[in-house]
Amino acid sequence: MMRQMKGYSGAIWDIVEGMTPIQPAIDLGGDDRTLPFATHIVAYRQPQISATYISHDLCDWRWADQFSDKQFKFVFCNHTLEDVRDPIGVLRVATRIAEKGMFGTPHWSYEFGVRGERDDWEAISGFPHHRWFVGINSQTGVYEFMAKQCWFVKGEYEFPMPNLNIEWDGGDFEFREITNEYPKRMLRADLVSWLEERWMK
Numbered sequence: 001m002m003r004q005m006k007g008y009s010g011a012i013w014d015i016v017e018g019m020t021p022i023q024p025a026i027d028l029g030g031d032d033r034t035l036p037f038a039t040h041i042v043a044y045r046q047p048q049i050s051a052t053y054i055s056h057d058l059c060d061w062r063w064a065d066q067f068s069d070k071q072f073k074f075v076f077c078n079h080t081l082e083d084v085r086d087p088i089g090v091l092r093v094a095t096r097i098a099e100k101g102m103f104g105t106p107h108w109s110y111e112f113g114v115r116g117e118r119d120d121w122e123a124i125s126g127f128p129h130h131r132w133f134v135g136i137n138s139q140t141g142v143y144e145f146m147a148k149q150c151w152f153v154k155g156e157y158e159f160p161m162p163n164l165n166i167e168w169d170g171g172d173f174e175f176r177e178i179t180n181e182y183p184k185r186m187l188r189a190d191l192v193s194w195l196e197e198r199w200m201k
Contacts, residue, residue: 001171002143004136004164004200012078012104012165022074027051028058028094029080038076059086067097075101082106082130087145091175100170103143105134107161108195111148134164135199143175144199146182 005015013033021037030041040052042063056063058080075098081087082105094101111133133146143166182194 002141002166002168002173005167011163012102015165016076016102024072025074025076026072026098028075028077028090029084030076033078035076035078040072058090059084061089061093064093064097069096070099072098073100074098076103077101078104079106081145082132082134085131087132087134088175088177091143091173095168095173101168103166103168105132105164106130107164108133108135108199109161110163112192133195135195136164136166137198138200141174143173144178145175146177146195147179149179 017036019037023037024039025035025037026040026042027035027038028042030038030043034041034043034049034051036049038049038051040054041049042054042056042058044055054063075094077090077094081090081103084090091103094103106127111127111130131148133148135144135146136142137144182191
């Protein structure tokens with residue numbers, strides 16, 4: 001099963017740094033901060049920890065061919081799925097090669113309520129390099145991704161949550177893209193309302 005870590009919207013690092021190491025473990029997208037007990041890391045830049053490093057595009061599945069089903073006891077992917085061109089493909093590979101894991105992304109409301117941390121992003125809500133809004137369907141519990149087809153001028157969103165943290169225990173884990181399911185030409189306020197109704201807080 002997959003579940004949202006409700007009641008906790010802070011950085012997922014605070015959780016994993018206090019965990020008893022689970023090995024072998026793989027970090028998908030590890031960059032500036034990496035899973036402390038990772039034995040394998042797939043990323044563009046080599047992190048400063050002792051682990052097998054694989055420099056590869058996460059969405060080019062050849063990197064995963066070397067691993068058998070459930071080879072890893074734990075998979076970790078933090079603040080990466082919202083950036084890549086095919087998060088559904090990354091999740092398919094992650095759930096094939098690992099027994100369980102954790103996934104962290106920005107909460108969808110964060111993309112409407114705050115601006116990026118750079119001066120040249122001053123007028124834009126959220127982060128321009130993020131490709132996806134991410135949420136959990138409040139009716140079905142499915143982990144859903146909706147392509148960000150445009151960026152919004154900075155506005156206010158009341159009580160944005162910073163992170164959406166997911167724990168997967170190795171059971172059923174449904175995920176899908178819903179980009180084609182929302183009405184086109186939607187005004188910003190209407191899109192926010194549509195997501196509020198569809199996705200869990």
